[in-house]
Amino acid sequence: MSESTFSVEPLLASAHVSDATRAALLARLAAPAAYVPQLLAPEAYALLEAVAARLLPQPDRPTAPIPLAPAIDQRLAAGRADGWRYDALPPDREAYRLGLGGIQETAQAMFQADFLALAAKQQDAVMQQLAAGNPPGPAWETLNATRFFEELLAELTTTYYAHPLAQQEIGYAGFADLPGWTKIGLNEREPREPALPTLPSHS
Amino acid sequence: MPDTETIEEGVIQPPQPEIQDPLLRELLTETATPTLLNIPQEKPQPLPVEADEVDCIVVGLGAGGAPLLARLAQAGLKVVALEAGPWHDPKTDFATDEQAQDFLFWNDERLAAGADPLAMGRNNSGTGVGGSTLHYTAYTPRPLPADLHIKRDFGQGEDWPFGYEELEPYFEELEAFLGISGPTPYPWGPARRRGYPLAPLPLNGAAQLMMRGAAKLGIATSPAANAALSARYHQEGVGWREACTNRGFCQAGCSTGAKASMDVTFIPLAVQHGADIRPNAFVTEIERDERGRVTAVVYTQNGTEQRQRCRHLFLCAGAVETPRLLLLNELALNSGQVGRNLMAHPGVQVWGTFAEAVRPYKGIPGGLISQDTHRPANADFAGGYLLQSIGVMPVTFAGQVARGRKLWGQPLRDYMQNYNHIAGINILGDCLPHADNFLELADEKDGRDLPKPRIHFTAQENERRMNAHAEALMRDLWATAGATDIWAFGRYAHVIGTARMGLSGDDAVVNADGRAFDVPNLYISDNSTFPSALSVNPALTIMALSLRTADRFLASLK
Numbered sequence: 001m002s003e004s005t006f007s008v009e010p011l012l013a014s015a016h017v018s019d020a021t022r023a024a025l026l027a028r029l030a031a032p033a034a035y036v037p038q039l040l041a042p043e044a045y046a047l048l049e050a051v052a053a054r055l056l057p058q059p060d061r062p063t064a065p066i067p068l069a070p071a072i073d074q075r076l077a078a079g080r081a082d083g084w085r086y087d088a089l090p091p092d093r094e095a096y097r098l099g100l101g102g103i104q105e106t107a108q109a110m111f112q113a114d115f116l117a118l119a120a121k122q123q124d125a126v127m128q129q130l131a132a133g134n135p136p137g138p139a140w141e142t143l144n145a146t147r148f149f150e151e152l153l154a155e156l157t158t159t160y161y162a163h164p165l166a167q168q169e170i171g172y173a174g175f176a177d178l179p180g181w182t183k184i185g186l187n188e189r190e191p192r193e194p195a196l197p198t199l200p201s202h203s
Numbered sequence: 204m205p206d207t208e209t210i211e212e213g214v215i216q217p218p219q220p221e222i223q224d225p226l227l228r229e230l231l232t233e234t235a236t237p238t239l240l241n242i243p244q245e246k247p248q249p250l251p252v253e254a255d256e257v258d259c260i261v262v263g264l265g266a267g268g269a270p271l272l273a274r275l276a277q278a279g280l281k282v283v284a285l286e287a288g289p290w291h292d293p294k295t296d297f298a299t300d301e302q303a304q305d306f307l308f309w310n311d312e313r314l315a316a317g318a319d320p321l322a323m324g325r326n327n328s329g330t331g332v333g334g335s336t337l338h339y340t341a342y343t344p345r346p347l348p349a350d351l352h353i354k355r356d357f358g359q360g361e362d363w364p365f366g367y368e369e370l371e372p373y374f375e376e377l378e379a380f381l382g383i384s385g386p387t388p389y390p391w392g393p394a395r396r397r398g399y400p401l402a403p404l405p406l407n408g409a410a411q412l413m414m415r416g417a418a419k420l421g422i423a424t425s426p427a428a429n430a431a432l433s434a435r436y437h438q439e440g441v442g443w444r445e446a447c448t449n450r451g452f453c454q455a456g457c458s459t460g461a462k463a464s465m466d467v468t469f470i471p472l473a474v475q476h477g478a479d480i481r482p483n484a485f486v487t488e489i490e491r492d493e494r495g496r497v498t499a500v501v502y503t504q505n506g507t508e509q510r511q512r513c514r515h516l517f518l519c520a521g522a523v524e525t526p527r528l529l530l531l532n533e534l535a536l537n538s539g540q541v542g543r544n545l546m547a548h549p550g551v552q553v554w555g556t557f558a559e560a561v562r563p564y565k566g567i568p569g570g571l572i573s574q575d576t577h578r579p580a581n582a583d584f585a586g587g588y589l590l591q592s593i594g595v596m597p598v599t600f601a602g603q604v605a606r607g608r609k610l611w612g613q614p615l616r617d618y619m620q621n622y623n624h625i626a627g628i629n630i631l632g633d634c635l636p637h638a639d640n641f642l643e644l645a646d647e648k649d650g651r652d653l654p655k656p657r658i659h660f661t662a663q664e665n666e667r668r669m670n671a672h673a674e675a676l677m678r679d680l681w682a683t684a685g686a687t688d689i690w691a692f693g694r695y696a697h698v699i700g701t702a703r704m705g706l707s708g709d710d711a712v713v714n715a716d717g718r719a720f721d722v723p724n725l726y727i728s729d730n731s732t733f734p735s736a737l738s739v740n741p742a743l744t745i746m747a748l749s750l751r752t753a754d755r756f757l758a759s760l761k
Contacts, residue, residue, distance in 0.1 A: 018458065020296060024303035055611045079650070083308050083324025087316035087657060091647075124612065131609060154605045157615065161601035162302040170622040172597045174564035175299045180448025184566040186408045186559040196560045196623050 006194035008168040008175075016176035016192055025175060029164045035070040039077035039093070044100050045069060050116050051103060054123050055153055056160045066166060071159045072096070088144045089151065098143045099152065105137030106130065171196060256512040257281045257479075260500050261519055262486050262528070265334020266745040267729030268519030269465035269473065270377075274753035276476035283511055284473070285484040285502050287524075288330030291337075293466070297458040301598040304455040307331060307338045311649050313523060317639065318661040321547055321695055323523075325454075325599070332482050333466035334521070336742065340453045341430040341462045342569040343383055343743040344589065345374050347392045347577055350737040353633065357585035359665070360635045361544075361734040364706050364715035367393075373747035378428075381463035382436035382444065385428030391574040401433045404447060407566025409626035412557060413592040414571055416684030427572035427591060430463035430742075440472035451565045451594050484509070485651065489516065489532045496724050497534075515724045515756070519749070522731035523642065526701040527656050529712075530644050535702075535719040540712050542643055544636035544703050546736040547660055547695035551670050552593065552603075552629040553677035555686025561626045568594035576630070576676070577738060584668040587738050588632030590677070597622055607692035621688075628681065630673040631696070634736040637663045642701050660695065697741050702731040716759075717752035728752045 012022055012029075037045035049069045058065040076093050089095045107115040107126050115123060129135040131153075133146040160166050167175070173193045183190050258280040261272045268284065275282045289306075291297065298304060309328035315321050329335025348367035353360040375397045377383070387398030403426030406414070410426070417424045431447045438444050447461035460467045474480060481504060488501035490510075499512040518525045526542045529535050573590040601619060604610055610618055639661050644654035662670070674691050681689050705711025708720030713732055719725040728749045730741050737744060 018299060020298035020303070020458075021300050024298045024300040028302075056616065057612055081310055081312040081324075082305070083310045083328055084313045084315050084322060086320055087314040088320075127611065131611060150606055150609075153609075153611055154602050157605040158302075158598050158602045161598050161619065162300075167597060169616075170597060170619050172564065172622065174451065174562075174596065177299050177448070177450045177452070180450065181565045182449070184405060184407045184449050184451075184562075186411050186557075186561065189560065189562065193562065 006168060006171055006173075008164045011173065011176045011192060012164065014176065014192070016178045018178060021175050025164045028162065031067060031070070033064060033067060035067065035073075037073045040073050040096070040100075044097070045073060047100050047103065047115055048072060048096075050123065051100075051127070051152070052156050054120070054127050055156050061165075066160055066163045068156050068159050072155055086144070086147045086151070088147050090143070095143065095148055095151070098139050099148045102135065102137050102139030102143055102145070102148075103130065105139050106135040109136035256514060257283050258513070259283070259515045259517060260285060260511060260513040261517045262500065263287070263334060263518070263520035263524070263729065264332050264465060264470060264480070265329060265519065265521065265729070266336050266339075266465065266742045267521070267749050268334070268517065269336075269469035270746045270749040271517060271519065271728050271753040272478050273469040273473035273476065274750055274757070276473045276478040278757050281477070282473070283479045283481060283513070285486055285500065285511075286332050286334075286480065286482050287485045287520075288332065288482065290332040290480065290482040291466070293456060293458045293460065297456040299450065299452055299455075299458070301455050301596050304338075307456055309524075311651070312655055314645055314647070314655050314657040315660075316657050317659040319693075319695060321658055321660045321698065323658070326694070327696065327698055328521070328523070331466075332470060332480060333464045336464040337456055337466065338454050339464070339742050340568050340740075342591065342740045343378075343381075343428050343430045344572060344574070344739040345392065345428075346370075346737040346739045346744055347574065349578065350586075350633065350735070350739070353586055353635075353735050359585045360633075361703070361705070363734050364704060370744065370747045370751070373750045374743065376750065377743060377746050380439070381430045381468055382432050382438070383428055383430050383463070384433035386425045389428070390423060390425045391577065399428060401436065403427070404429055404431060404433045404567040404570065405449065406570045407449075407451070407563075407592075407594055408559065408561035409563060409592040409594055409628070410566070410570030412559075412561070412626050412684045412686075413590075413628050413680070416680040417573060417590075419683045420680055422573050422575050422590070422680070424571050424573045427569050429567050429569065431457070431567055432461045432463075438468060438471075440475040441467060447567065449566045451563075451568060452596065453568055454599070455596060486520075486528060487653075489528065489534055491534075491722075495722055497722060515726065517726045517728055517752075519728045521729050522698040522701045523656050523658065525727060525729055525731045526642050527644065527653075529702065531653065535712055535721045535725060537721045538708055538710060538712055540703060540710060542701050543638075543641050544700040545640040545642055545658065545660065546634040546636055546699040546733075548634055548697050548699075548736055548740075549588065549632035549662070549666050549670050549673070550629055550694045550696040551674050551677075552627050552692045552694060553674065553681055553689060554625055554627045554692065555681040555684075555689040556621050556624050557626055557685055557687075558624070560623055562623050563594045563600075563626055564596055566594060570594075576673070579672065582669075582672060584665045584672065585635065586633030586665070586669070588630040588669060588673055589738055590628060590630055590673075593627045593629050595625075595627060600625070603692050608690055626686070628677050630677070631738065631740055632666070632669045632673065633738040634695075634699070635663065635665050636700055636735075637661075639663075642698075658698065662695070697730065697736075699730045699733045699736050699741065702727050703734050704732040705734060716755035717748065718756075726752055726756060
């Protein structure tokens, strides 16, 4: 099996995947693309989607990108937490409300336009300012830009790589762990794992 | 009240006068029993006043609570365990999927403050019958003797109130009982009376790479001790546990029972000896009498408030929830040390990309160890650290790349393409207590309407120097092993020390037996009692202390 032909779907259907694992991954794979936000206002949600498209761009999936914004909206709506929060940040709903507003302010300050109206390169420039920790805009006087960006990026990134198609993209077959792994050393693989190109050695 | 109405309607049982004398009460109860048996079932029966009281309540069923629970039950005591989380069946409930396993973590929000805020949740917490052993890596090295007297050796930190020899028999017992896989003889520390019961687990790619780099630098390595079975093993109270299948998923829950989490080891043993396990039981209040002795615990289970009377209470809720319970109940606070002395292990990781296929999701994550750095010759800091190779699951790794490397956009996706060629090493180092590092109750309330814990942590000079020393060494080691694109992720693991033990109630919360100085029938058994952080992962020592506390308690009853 080569990397280019590695597909998670037949593997998910196989006896190498436990029922609990299959249920979790298939549910994520089947999540509908259309989503009506439950907590964020429509314009804030559209902004979050646009930000997600810059932080995790998916030019290879022009018609059906892995959905990222729904997970955040659903979590905020349910009031779920992941066990901790930077004390420097306000509660999550407030942080997202302030932070998304701040991104608009930064876009206005830099380009005198809404973030959604900007070209991809300009949107990236806004993200760059945010990532660097000193974006223009009054919201950032009350919201710690560095910590907010870290939280936003981490949540989008973990949502993305939890998706079976993202795991397929990086050649991850770890979910297919039945009956177990016997070939675990360097350059060793089981037939159900994708072969990998040998990277050029720099040592 | 409905109960009173029933009594009045029945008119069979007249109200019982309150009998004050315990002996008389006992005699009357005994003589009354035969006649009570003839009363029809639907009629209320006057229960003996003490019938509801159990010998011991254990709060929390992780590494601190479960061993002790089994010991007390084996001694014939009537014990009740209250665990905030559910009781899972890992074989059917646990998915090989990080996100689906989020229920293993304590997800009520904690506030992380200070210059180096401690990530909680998946990094530093647990819930469920088994506690955080449900997702520990199973890495179970013993501390080295010098770890227990860092103050004597360096003039900083705090010494333990006893030496290594006091814990040694418990390490031996635990290694045999849990079925720890490890090297015999062990290359570091004093000669051992007993070897590990099982051979080490097989090495994965990261372990092989660390061995390669370390050998070139003259650093000794060894397969590590891990509480996961390298061969089928018979577990008392459980039966046969099957060998590890190298799933590499220890940190998101073991579905095979090969890892020695408490739910497949001490808890079945405790149940076999009559322990009453109550999952989903969140403790809210600890009641006391006028003398200050604990009399009962109030908890919420499945939405209903319950009250359980007890003769002795063991708090084993971990170094965040144990001090939170003490602070909320204004219990055992006389020393002023509850919540103070908070320590966290320096755990800086170094990652690199290798030409070889690593596939870092397979095999026991911490396959290889070196303790050559326990007291480095060129150190400019107190204490030391261990080195280990690490496997990593993809979502955890991606989150660290986002937070630590701050990659985003196409560079993030490009870097993640290398996942199967990436391997990591990290350290686990000692930490000194500092006045700036503590836990307090915040004004902000959580979903249960209780004050959120706020955890202040700022790495001090000693931790910063240790991290710098370790990062330089690991970068060198990884480059020597053939890594490119090397980067470091600074992190801290485990919360320790927030209700420490010591020789005096002036500067410690519990004595060397784990008993609270202020409250004679309150014991604490978890990582909050550690006087110093130690330079090894805490689980094995928490279990050893748990067994020791149980033995000291049982001896005190005689």
